[in-house]
Amino acid sequence: MEPLKIVIADDHDSSRTLLRHFVSLLPHYCIVGEAATGEELVQLVLKEKPDIALVDINMPNLDGMEAVKSCKELLPSLQVIFTTGCDEFAVEAFKIAAVDYIVKPIEPTRLFNALEKARKFIQLYDQPEKRKSKRLDIKLQNSILFIPMEDILFIEKESRKTVIHTQAEKYETNEPLNELETRLDHYFLKTHRSYIVNLKKVIKIEAVGETYWARFSNSDKVAYISKLKINDVQKKIIHLH
Template structure:
């Protein structure tokens, strides 16, 4: 099996060592180079052509954001995963096409999931990340135990409210957001459709509206095994939206 090549960039030797151990423990990845400065990162990428870069933000010789911007301009850029102690750079990180944003101390599971997400980013998604997230019409920045990630809302199958959190179910699995269903519905009206007080569905994945023997309705959604209940008050709106689609 071909292993993905990883460059670790951090000005702290212990941080590089810790990340290196975690990468070595993951199947399918190998550390091919390390760097302690921005200048070293650029040289190592040119020399070793890694597939992924684990990049700190505050480093001498060009900070991580500047380095990521230069790497993004390459014809075949590596995927960038920021690993940092600072949470205030998340939005700027996604502006330079970061695949994930992890806060130190980085957990092994969070790193594994970030590496997997980074590999799934295709060129179309990278192009979408070039626009500012706050101006982007279909991306949502979500911070969870796994770090900060950018969710493409066009790939969300459904959103399910449970107490004060909403779970987003999408291609890569699921994640939580503290945004309400109402806020999501208002922010992404072209992508999400209300079918229940606790549920929004991704319009592009709707397959069929079914009526049960007792008169209740349910919705079939692509790649979702179980049908989702549609409340009576939302049936007419769902039918109208299906006709529009």
């Protein structure tokens, strides 16, 4: 594997120097540019197409968080590690799929572990079989899980959590159901205010009182279908098959 390209964005020279020194201690990584503002970072990402960005949040004008949102639109594969003096933005950082969030002063081992995590995500992203099979990338606490969409039976809102069900597993995330819905393939349908179902996996629909249950092959799990949605579900299942 060729060295992974890194850009550093921080408005303090001393912080950039320290990060540059730490990265230089590792094989398989090379720094291809530095930025002192959010605007400079966006331009740098556009020019260099890096693999990883080490980004401070508190920078003048365009802050690191907003700059990263622009960078991810330009380069979705970019892996971002925030390096910042405060921990108040951690939740927002993981909402935009940051690999890690490191609070200064930066310990070298902490940075090395974050870079290794980013490298593993890049390897996953680059695998041809992963590109062929569409995935749903979900944030689990401080990591990201890549689930092939074909493996998902349904997604359920459960209290304040969203639960993704496969045949054998279930995964909890804080990402809203409506947000996940926008990233799913055409064979998923919101069948109920709290359920999104993979209609390709449905083998049976049962009437239960005022609602309906969707059943799946080799699974005891059920998903709800509302009375208002049952006709849409049936039409779409017929179309898919």
